[in-house]
Amino acid sequence: MKKIIIVLICVIASFINVQAQTSNAKMQSVFIYNFTKLVNWPTAYQSGNFVIGVLGNSPIVTELENMATTKKAGSQTIVIEKYTSVDAIKKCHILVIPESQSSKIAAAIGKINGNNTLIVTDTDGGTKKGAAINFVVVDSKQKFELSESNTTNKGLKVGAELIKLAIVK
Amino acid sequence: MKHKVSILSFAILFFAISNSVFAQIKDTLKQGDLYDMDLETLMNIEVTTASQKKQKISDAPATVISLSAEQIEKYGWVDLKDIFKALIGVDVSYDVQGEVKTLVTLRGVEGNQKILILQDGQRQNPITGERFIYAHNIPLYLYKRIEIVYGPASALYGADAYAGVINLITKEGKDIDGITGSVGYVSTNALNAHILFGKQINEDIDVVISGRIYNGEDYALHEAYKDMNDYGSVSNYTGVLGDKSKKYPIKNWNFLTKVRYKKFTFGFDWQHELESNAPSCIPTNYAYIENNIWGQDIRHFYVDYNIVKNKKLDLSAIATVGDYTINPASNFYITNTQLNNGGASYKYGYSGYVSGLIKANWTLSEKISIISGISSDAVKSFPKTQNLSEPYHLDEGLADNLSMYKDSNGYVFGLKGLTDTIFGERNYQNFGGFVQAEYIPIEKLSVIIGARYDYNTIFEGTFNPRAGLVYRATRKITVKALYGTAYIQPSNYYRWENWANPYAMHIPNEDIKPEKLQSLELNANYFINKNISLRTSIFRNDMTDIIRPMPANSQEGDYPYYNALRTSIGESPNSGFVEINGNLGKMYSQGVEIDLNFQFFSFLSSLGYTYLEGEDLENNTNLPKTSQHKVNWNISYSTKKFNVALSTRYYSDVNTTNTNSMYGNTGSGDKSLKFTGATIFYANTYYKLNKNIKIQASCDNVFNTKHYGGAPYGESIWIQAKAPQALRKVLFGVTFNF
Secondary structure: OHHHHHHHHHHHHHHHHOOOOOHHHHHHHHHHHHHHHHEEOOHHHOOOOEEEEEEOOOHHHHHHHHHHHHOEEOOEEEEEEEEOOHHHOOOOOEEEEOHHHHHHHHHHHHHOOOOOOEEEEOOOOOOOOOOOEEEEEEOOEEEEEEOHHHHHOOOOEEOHHHHHHOEEO | OOOOOOHHHHHHHHHHHHHHOHHHHHHHHHHOHHHHOOHHHHOOOEOOOHHHHHHHHHOOOOEEEEEEHHHHHHHOOOEHHHHHHHOOOEEEEOOOOOOOOOEEEEOOEEOHHHEEEEEOOEEOOOOOOOOOOOOOOOEHHHEEEEEEEEOOOHHHHOOOOOOEEEEEEEOOHHHHOEEEEEEEEEOOOEEEEEEEEEEEEEOOEEEEEEEEEEEEEOOOHHHHOOOOOOOHHHHHOOOOHHHHOOOOEEEEEEEEEEEEEOOEEEEEEEEEEEEEOOOOEOOOOEOOOOOOEEEEEEEEEEEEEEEEEOOOEEEEEEEEEEEEEEOOOOEEEEEOOOOOOEEEEEOOEEEEEEEEEEEEEEEOOOOEEEEEEEEEEEEEEEOOOOOEOOOOOHHHOOOEEOHHHEOOOOOEOOOOOOOOOEEOOOOEEEEEEEEEEEEEEEOOEEEEEEEEEEEEOOOEEEEEEEEEEEEEOOOOEEEEEEEEEEEEOOOHHHHHOOEEOOOEEEOOOOOOOOEEEEEEEEEEEEEEEOOEEEEEEEEEEEEEOOEEEEEOOOOHHHOOOOOHHHHHHOOOOOOOEEEEEEEOOEEEEEEEEEEEEEEEOOEEEEEEEEEEEEEEOOOOEEOOOOEOEEEEEEEEEEOOOEEEEEEEEEEOOEEOOOOOOOOOOOOOOOOOOEEOOEEEEEEEEEEEOOOOEEEEEEEEOOOOOOOEEOOOOOOOOOEOOOEEOOOOEEEEEEEEEO
């Protein structure tokens, strides 16, 4: 019995001691980093910290935080903010709404009304619900849908390279 | 137990690896090499979303489980036999007799010859229907994917795609892109090592070459199972045979090469397997010594020519030459009841074949597609010989002299009409044609109808239809209704099997019909979200004309059978038990499978539950060697450099036949017709020191639990009533790639 307990402790310790990540979340965070380079924000957003907000709990938070430790958005320091509710959402450059929070897309868009925020979702029909960019997986590959109208409505300009690669909605 | 590694040392290594990697993992995450790629490149990287892979599978007209190279690595599965402990719907017994080694029962259908094994489309099972050996003989590092297709598929594949099909898809040179290798030490005192080279030279040429050895000893069962009903007589024995040391040898190697040149693919593989033949045989009858072994060699050479490949048509022609040989050293080493004397009864058998297949996948329109093909096999068959007093003399050709079993009227075994005392080649041909059409009348619905006709020069025509409906109710829910049929060939192995000893005799029977199966299945896949999917299946299999051993019928005029060996115990050669392989009775199996797959953070998990019931209608018993309830839980935690995985297998009480010597109605035991199940744990961990070197430790049966599985032919007086399973085995290994 003693040996069993030792093994269990070791296994549990291994789980606790290692940080979490998922391959999908990592890939999405890499895409978001690319969005910081290929989308133009208004001048007022081009100084200070570059804020990426995430609504709710998601493994992407950890991935974005890892990314922020080594990468910058141009000359801006990337800061990751986690919003526990729609009411907690603040002014940010990019708002990521994970699939688990998809029911709150409309409320979240309402909350950031007037801000030049790139809304990124991960759900069926995300761009129809108001997102500028929506993640999809096609043939096991990470792709994204882009709504030009939802982007320009937020005062954002999208580079030609992004349009070329996107599934334009 | 000098070769056993203590659980404590395993745990310490496990712990040490998991903790020492923490800091380095953080460093790796910080490196962020993906962040330096451009978006276009990123969009061509495949992501490991279980639901996406499942979505493709969900459209197939069958229940399919796909295992990736990544999963194989995570769980530390080494050989094909290892996946069965983690698969839903499977009853599995390891450590059984040499002609089987691992007994696999899929959805209640027992028999290793009843699952068709394909490697890159090439049949791995002996074409002449011998039971397939799952031993340390099919290394998994070769494969980028394994697909397990549940249910009958003779409508596409012909004979023996009965309970299911396992497709082994080897890696391409471009997948390997260099050299990988491994060296591992197994605590049973065995060495497991491989080397694999793969390279895409240019657009036209892709090369793979691989070799593997598994050499040493298997688990010493008699050291753990000392009860006299298990291996007690082996443990306690110190006589002459014991002096030869009680070993469970393994002397296996594999070679594979595959070269693609433009539209041609050339492949050659050679599997050499030689392992102990003793486990699950009654220790007072069979010696547990190094010489008691069983082995085989299986080879294939094929050329696959892709004639046309465009959006409308994918047309290929494949030619194969293959053979199967029972190693002449294979034997049953039989002792007398005092274990102080004995001798080997050697066996030999051979089959070779030339096959051709032309297959075409047509996409006629967005709504109609067709798979079709024709095949031809010419088979040279020399069935397994009688018991021989010395290894078969290969230089004497393919002829087995049975003249000693000829009675006074010249009938071999006393079998009326059988006067040819030289058993030689029993060659035959098989021709097949198949077509399967898929029609999509509305976006959400696919209708699949197919059939295959085979003509065999021995058992003539066989027709196998299948049908399926796949309804994609929503993007997340798919429902399937499936009907399929299949057959097991009345192979030369079963038709001509013969052996004799002073107590009993098994004689040939040419008049065996194909065993047939009909299956109905309802299947639903629900992708709850990207990270969670749920599959449920309800199935029923009805099997008729079961091919199995049965007492020989009386002959016309009560003409007696003839067993010359009876005289050695003072009995008449016209007496004694006589059996044949024949078609006997019906069986059914039915059940439910529920399979939940989910991933969160870095955890990847599958949780499966199987409910199975069924009956052998000939004997009015539950399906032997199966459990009513089974649970499989596999969970892994992985980062870029580190992985830990745990598999758990629970199986409830195991059914036996009513003639089982310990649990059957006719035995001396409790007549309960079942023995106790168990819960077994398996663990694997590895750590990648750098991009070139990985260290690994894995452990089978972590808690050293004594447990049993059903034994093939467990009702026989020569075979144990239940098969003791190995206790803890640990593997330490190093893998490198350049």
